Amino acid sequence: MGMGNWFRNWWHKEPPPPMVLVPPLFDFPPLAARTRMLVPAYDLLFGKLALKYLFEDYFENAGHxxxxxxxxxxxxxxxxxxxTIQGPIDPKNPEAIFSNASFRWQRDPYDPHTFMEVSVSNSTNILCLRSSAYYPKYGIGVFAVLPLLAQKRVLSENFGVTxxxxxxxxxxIGATFMPFPSTDFPRNAWAVGRMGRLTAGVQYKSTLESKSPERFDDIKNWSCAIGYGLGLNSPINPSYNFGLELVGGTKLISSxxxxxxxxxxxxxxxxxSEIVGITNYIDFGFELTSRINGSEPSKSLEASNIQVAASWQANKNFLVKGKLGPLSSSAALAFKSWWKPSFTFSITAVRDHLVGKTAYGFGIQMENLREASYQRADPNYVMLTPNKEHLAEGMLRDLGKRPMLQSNLISGNFDGLPQELKPIDKIL
Structure with a gap:
């Protein structure tokens, strides 16, 4: 009798609950996040880092x-x-090709805040040392950018920044200084605060080489911004951010x-067979820059600019991006193979609206910094339209696998996820 019940249970074994594939993002976290401790927080918040990735990555210059x-x-x-090597596809002289390389040591492979980096380049800074140290217990960090060899030392930045x-x-909060004698002290200072979904900040950036205290009264040296955002900084969580920034009293940027x-x-x-769907990522952004001359905003193309961009990642291998602007528009297609190392091929078509011509740019990237693979997710969390699969249990029964669960993600528990799907840390 017991054997018969076992046979019937085996014969009528319920299939595993349906799952949805969750692919890794093409580049998460963005490479710019690796050196964000060298940059004032004011320059990266208010959606600036995400917009930089949307507007620039995989958009190659025309003919380059x-x-x-x-x-x-x-x-x-x-x-x-x-x-990295960049240059025109058909260069007329070798000097048009830009090349650089950087060797980096990082104390924690998953924590980019404490590192030392040596870079060489054929541009202005031939040899440069960049370093950062952050102590999370106290929230204090120190950083430095020191050009050791440079072609010309005209600007104060050519002598280094700490x-x-x-x-x-x-x-x-923070400030930057010149390690060598300089008339600017400080060179840059910022303060940014967050309260709930609202973020506000102010930044001082000296544009005058003067010891006079009047430079602090010059509105051209000051910027302020306010942003409203929602969502965790993780690819598997939807999010949005709206920002307004007044730069030097002459330029208003809304994004x-x-x-x-x-x-x-x-x-x-x-x-x-239990895989019934796949997750896609769609990003959209716009940025409007308006020049303000006195009380009248300028309407010329030179004084104002708008750009709109969108991207769609269909799976872990294909990414499509488009960007529109008053002077030119671009479309990019990228293919990524997740071998070890991975290879990414991209092609960009740039349409110049002024001359009415289309040119193309190409990119090739080889990488083994990130290792990512498809993850399984509970359809109760990801499926948007109710159906039979929507009512499935949120736990895999075969092989002891555990999918991503909505309750864990809402509570901020990302321990079971790979590093590529975890949010960037919460340090402001």
Whole structure:
């Protein structure tokens, strides 16, 4: 009798609950996040970092190419090397090609706040040392950018910059100084605070080489911004951010960025039968810059500018991006193979509205800094339209796998996820 019940239970074994694939983002966290401790927090908040990725990454210049290698030794995850070559596709002289390489040591492979980086380049700063140290217990960080060899030392920045900062979840303050004799003290200072979904900040950036205290009274040296945002800084969480910034009393910048997580049905013969859908990422952003002359805003193209961009990641291999502007428009297609190392190929079409011509740019990237693969998610969290799959249990029964659950993500528990899907840390 017992054997018969076991046979019937085995024969009528319930299939595993349906799952939805969650692909890794093409580049998360963005490479710019690796050196964000060298940059004032004011320059990265208010959606600026996300908009920079949306408006610039994989958009190659017309008639130009970019080749980059980002490699990490297998035996030492604390160091890596990034080398880049950029230039025109048909250069008339070798000097038009820009190349640089940087060797980086990072104390924690998953914490980019404490590192030391040596870079070489054929541009202005031939040899440069960049370093940062952050102590999370006290929220204090120090950083420095020191050009050791430079072609010309005309500006004060060519002699190096050092800085001190404090950062927590609610407040970021800091200042930068010149390590060598300079008339600017400080060179830059900022203060940014967060209260709920609202972020506000002010920044002083000296534009005058003067010891006079009057430079602090010059509105051209001051900027202020306010932003309203919602959502965790993770690819699997939808988010949006709206920002307003007044720069020097002469320029107003308004921006909007939204990251949308959507699902579509998919039948992939290479996946298990319980896979019923796949997650897609859609990003949209716009930025409007208006010059203010006295009380009348200027309407000329030179004084104001607007750009709109959108991107769609269909899976872990394909990314489509488009960007519109008054002077030119661009479309980019990128393909990424997640081998070890991974390869990314991109092509960009740039339409010049003034001359009515289209030119193309190309990019090739090789990388083994990030290792990512598809994850499984509970359809109760990701499926948008109610159906039978929507009512499935949120736990895999075969092989002891556990999918991502909505309750964990809402509570901020990302411990079971790979580093590529976790949010960037909450330090402001």
């Amino acid at each position: 190419f970019t080749t980059s290698m980002m490699l990490k030794p297998i035996d030492d995850p604390h160091v890596d090397l990034i080398a 800085g001190l900062r404090y950062g927590s979840e609610k407040l970021s 909007f960025y939204q990251h949308v997580v959507v699902q579509r049905r998919v039948k992939n013969p290479l996946e298990e």
